[in-house]
Amino acid sequence: MAAAAGSRPPPTPDPASQLIFSDSDASGSDGDEAAGRGAALEDSIFAAYLQISGRASPDLSKIRSFLASAAGRGPLVSCLICLERVRPGDPTWSCASGCHALFHLICIQSWAQQSSHRPPSATSPAAAAAASSDWPCPKCRLPYPRTQIPRSYLCFCGKVEDPPADPWILPHSCGEVCDRPLRGQCGHRCLLLCHPGPCPPCPKLVSSRCFCGSREDVRRCAQKLFSCNKPCPKPLPCQTHRCPERCHEGPCPPCQVREVYSCACGKTKEERECSEREFRCDARCTGMLGCGKHVCDRGCHSGPCGDCPLQGRRTCPCGKKEYKGVSCDMDVPTCGSTCEKKLSCKIHRCHERCHRGPCVETCRMVVMKSCRCGGLKKEVPCYQDLVCERKCQQVRDCGRHACKRRCCDGDCPPCPEICSRKLRCNNHKCPSPCHRGACAPCPLMVSISCSCGETLFEVPCGTEKNQKPPKCSRPCRISRLCRHKSECRSHKCHYGACPPCRLECGDELSCGHKCKERCHGPVPPPNPEFTLKPTKKKLNKHLECAPGSPCPPCKEVIWVPCFGRHIGEERAMLCHSKRRFSCQNLCGNLLSCGNHYCTKPCHVLKNQTSNLDQYGQGDSNTEKQDQLLLNAVTKQGEPCEDCFLPCQKVREPSCPHPCPLPCHSSECPPCKVLVKRSCHCGTMVHAFECIHYNSLSNEEQQRIRSCGGPCHRKLPNCPHLCSEICHPGQCPSVDHCNKKVNVRCACNNLKKEWLCQEVLKAYRSSGRDPKDIPKNQFGVGILACSTECENKANVVKYELQHRKANETKEHPIVQVASVSKRRRRRERIQEARQASKFQIIKSTIQRGLIISLIFMVIIASVYYGYKGLFLLSDWMNEMEEQRLHRRTAVPRF
DSSP: OHHHHHSOOOOOOOTTTOOSOOGGGGOSTTHHHHHHHHHHHHHHHHHHHHHHHOSSOGGGHHHHHHHHHHHTSSSOOBOTTTOOBOOTTSOEEEOTTTTOOEEEHHHHHHHHHHHHOOOOOSSSOHHHHHHTOOEEOTTTOOEEOGGGOOOSOBOTTSSSBSOOOOTTSOTTOOSSBOOOBOGGGOSOBOOSBSOSSOOOOOOOEEEEEOTTSSOEEEEEGGGOOOOOOSBOOOBOTTSSSBOOSBSOSSSOOOOOOEEEEEOSSSSOEEEEEGGGOOOOOSOOOOOBOTTSSSBOOOOSOSSOOOOOTTSSOEEOTTSSSEEOSOOTTSOOOOOOSBOOOBOTTSSSBOOSBSOSSOOOSSOOOEEEEEOTTSSOEEEEETTSOOOOSOBOOOBOTTSSSBOOOBTOOSOOOOOOSBOOOBOTTSSOBOOSBSOSSSOOOOOOEEEEEOSSSSSEEEEETTOGGGOOOOOOOSBOOOOOOSTTTTTSOOOBOOSSSOOOOOSBOOOBOTTSOBOOSBOOOOOOOOOOOSOSSOOHHHHHOOOOOOOOOOOOOOOOEEEEOOTTOOTTOOEEEEGGGOOOOOOSSBOOOBOTTSSSBOOSBSOOOTTOOOOOGGGTOOOHHHHHHHHHHHHHHTTTOOOOOOOOOEEOOOOSSOOSSOEEEESOSSOOOOOOOEEEEEOTTSSOEEEEEHHHHHHSOHHHHHHHHOOSSBOOOBOSSSSOBOOSBSOSSSOTTSSOOOOEEEEEOTTSOOEEEEEHHHHHHHHHHTTOOGGGSOGGGTTBTOSOOOHHHHHHHHHHHHHHHHHHHHHHHHSOOOOOOOOOHHHHHHHHHHHHHOOOHHHHHHHHHHHHHHHHHHHHHHHHHHHHHHHHHHHHHHHHHHHHHHHHHHHHOOOOO
């Protein structure tokens, strides 16, 4: 029952459409061949019947299922006793009178022997044991007498013993006409070949009347009872009204016409249905009895009240003395003797005097009584039962439990326990009272259906674990929830989740592209998996449609520029991960000065706008999203560098002075720098404004630079200055100097005055360049020396020799050995370093003081360091003692 409840209840199939069992019948290695052979086998079995009933008869569906099970094309046929598969060659027995279930012959024989062999016991006498020797069918519990225990293997119709195995005949069948009498005792016999299961309804045509007998028609024998759908002409039991229903089967219903009817005594009237018109009221009858002295004490009744019960023979209350002639209205006196009526114990008599009313109910006579089990004797009042405390240890008829009844007389009652042993199906427990022997097999059938319930078959309980759900050819009823509902192909009925949609998603992403992944939209809730015993978790699980996963990020490849949009620096990126980046180039953006470019690495500018339409984007919403993303990432955008260079523009008019302003984009201001320009001769310096000076022509510049005085430039060929007014260019009197120059001979003894130009000509004529002549030697050596010049030279030579001789006598020359200069320098340094004795003593004392000071510092360091180590050790010991004290301290609460 649990298995049956666990499986989903299938809807009732249409017999005409559900003739063959499931798609699984034709599945296998040779499915087509098996299906063709099965169809031919069914046609041969139903041939005689179909000739009479027609091809589309709905009466064969149950027989077809039995045929499919027996032939092995449907669900596996299992013996309910051993739960093993019934193979085509196994000897079998089928319940021909009830459920038509198939069992192994050995199993049913063992079952019948165990069920019918019940030895007599104290609780079940021999007659009862003989009466209960019938054995039941393991499934439908239909009783069979002991004499019908199967002894041999018969075919389904029972005509052939040990039917041969023939692949072209149904297993366990003889292949002959069944010829068993049909249901309803119509007198006809089955026309099918030997088959399992019940025989089909009789298909022959007979003449029959409807239920009310007003119409006669020719119908099939199995359906000869029919209704003509006309009003029923039969009178109702009241014989007043007629049946209001249409032609029907069985007796007419009670009359339901409501009217006012009187009760049996006629005192009360009520509105009632005609079928309930005879009733009695609650009033007492007030009529007089036949004696005329007493009132009738009966309730509402019809007819006379009857005679008085006190008339006739009158006796005393105990019945020993008779009084004649006493009227019914007088009380009969007591006789005065002992009552002697038997008490309720039926043993003792009443010991009181004759009295009216009943005798005492409880007999209090003390008697010797034995308990029911005979283990105790005792004197007790007669009304009291004697029961001892001993418990019966006799085993009950189940053979498992002891009686345990207190003071049992040996007739132990049947065991009240429920067997509750697990049946062979492993799904249910035995609901029968505790019994001997094996439990009856589970009689339940488990329906195994497809997911939609249109295709199903039944198998005995316990064999469902080896079954698979039938294959259903009907389309799945679950509609898809994705956008491809109208495009996807329909699939067959199934358990579990529907197959995933294999089409391309095609949804438009926020970036403007379409999703090219496989469909991932919402999926319908899955059917439960095939199981006949769903767990509580699966039963209570709330299946709801989980929304499909969102589209994955866009994987379109687009070209994304860098922050600075440099040419040739675009990168291929996936659309969902597109982002600006910094390339290896310099920024290159024009600075605010308008003259120079940013030299920072490629970076994001503040308030930079995003325009990626040319890089795969074309949607304004996408552009806004990209702009928001860019602003979010570069919220603190880096501005280009500030230009701190001086202005490098070429001024108009051009001048050598730089612009005093920082680098700017506007025109430079006029140059107000004072330009110093010397005159042509270099005597004085003029100061001009640069803009004024550079705006003049070359002739005007030369003109205003002249100082107006004589030219003070030295002529290049002579030591004289230019004698003309300050002028630009080369002096005109370079080769025509008219100044006088003293000309001398080589020994400076002769002297004459010449013109400067004559001196220059003399130098050139002698082959000498005037530019190479020093100023103090200009004009010397032009004149030729005379004899007088030689005499003066000899006198000078003699005086020089005489002077050298005198110097040698006064300072004789000391010959020094040849010593190198480096050695002589070293010796001089050593001599300079020789110090006095005072300096040596001073240096010795200083060294001693320094050594003693160093020694004292070392001693002090060692002393205080050693003392510090002791202090550190004491401090560490103290801290360790405090830590131990804190650990061992007992906490206070």
